[in-house]
Amino acid sequence: MKKIIILLITISLFSCSTKKEDKVLPNSLEGLNKEKQKLEKAKDSIDNVLATIETKLESLDTVKKLQPVTVLTIKPTVFKHFIAIQGNTETDKNIIVRPLATGQITKVYVKEGQRVGKGQTLMQIDDAILRNSINEIENQLSLANTTYERQKRLWEQKIGSEMQYLQAKTQKEALEKKIKTLQSQLKNYKIKAPFNGIVDDVMAKLGDLASPQAPAVRLINLNSMYVESDVSENYLKNIKKGNETIVELPTIGEKITTKISKVGNFINPDNRSFKVRVNIKNKKNLVKPNMLADIKIKDYENNKAITIPTNLVQIDENGKTFVFVLVKEKDQNIVVKKPVEIGKDYNGITEIINGLTTEDIIINEGARNVSEGQKVKVD
DSSP states (O other), rough: OOHHHHHHHHHHHHHHHHHHHHHHHOOSSSHHHHHHHHHHHHHHHHHHHHHHHHHHHHHHHHHHHHHEEEEEEEEEEEEEEEEEHHHHHHHEOOOEESSSSSSEEEEEEOOOTTTETOOOOOEEEEHHHHHHHHHHHHHHHHHHHHHHHHHHHHHHOOOOHHHHHHHHHHHHHHHHHHHHHHHHHHHEEEEOOSSSEEEEEOOTTOOOEEESSSSOOOOOOOOSSEEEEEEEETTTTTOOTHHHHEETTTTTTEEEEEEOEOOSSSOTTTTTTEEEEEEEEEEEEEOTTTEEEEEEEEEEEEEEEEEHHHHHEEEEETSOEEEEEEETTTTEEEEEEEEEEEEETTTEEEEEESSTTTOOOOEEEEEOOOOTTTTTEEE
């Protein structure tokens, strides 16, 4: 300290003398060079003294050297963990309607995009031959009824043989059954909608030959949509019907919060997975079959969890996890290393199972720049 004071006095005296001499400068080259050398020496001395003072100030000003940090407090909160998988949108009511009879299509009643009701006729197949057959058999049945009634009256009067009566009865009943069968077949010549829905594609055209092998109409109902996905068997224990689920459909920008509606009971030996089904609402009919879906299924929840940002959890040289907390000692903030046991982490948040309480003050910003026992200041 004495040395610094002496240097300061020297500089002060030199400065004063310099100011006086500045008024009268030598006119010769040699004199000016000497004056320049004198001033440069004075400047070097001043720089050295300033450097010494700066070093001393830094050693005495402890506040200036404290590492600034921010802190956060702990309070129990709800912590949820989700697993992320992908799936596809599906519907149980997405079918290709095929004819049940063979023949030429004589009428097409619908067009693409049209809404239809269950049982509504979509197309008509030519049924003229079948109707003619029914008419012929009805004529035969009329005669058979007459014959039967006549033989019945005779038999009741004990006239005629029982054989004639039974033959007439058998023929009548056979024709009745045949007509019933043909009338049932006649219904197959109308292609009808099996459920309420939208005609997505009309595949058969007027005049085409319809057959059970030829598709006629694609019919879709978009009200009963669901998402299906394969889930690894590792999650089987925690995936249950009713688990909270978030479905995101990036194609249309939709995010739907729903629940698992069905969990499969079969483990696929090829990929060691089981099926999960999630029903979704489709009020605007924006969801279509076979769309890609991002699915998040809740597999864990703690309603009173202690959590901190994941980036605050550190690992020491022994592989142990810890966090830095702040402890006040004699009006000073001291960094303390606290071992912790971590649980699950999700979306940048880690659950602390053991090691922290609600009384701990966690070092947040600056946690990676401090060490145990270090004094810090809180911003």
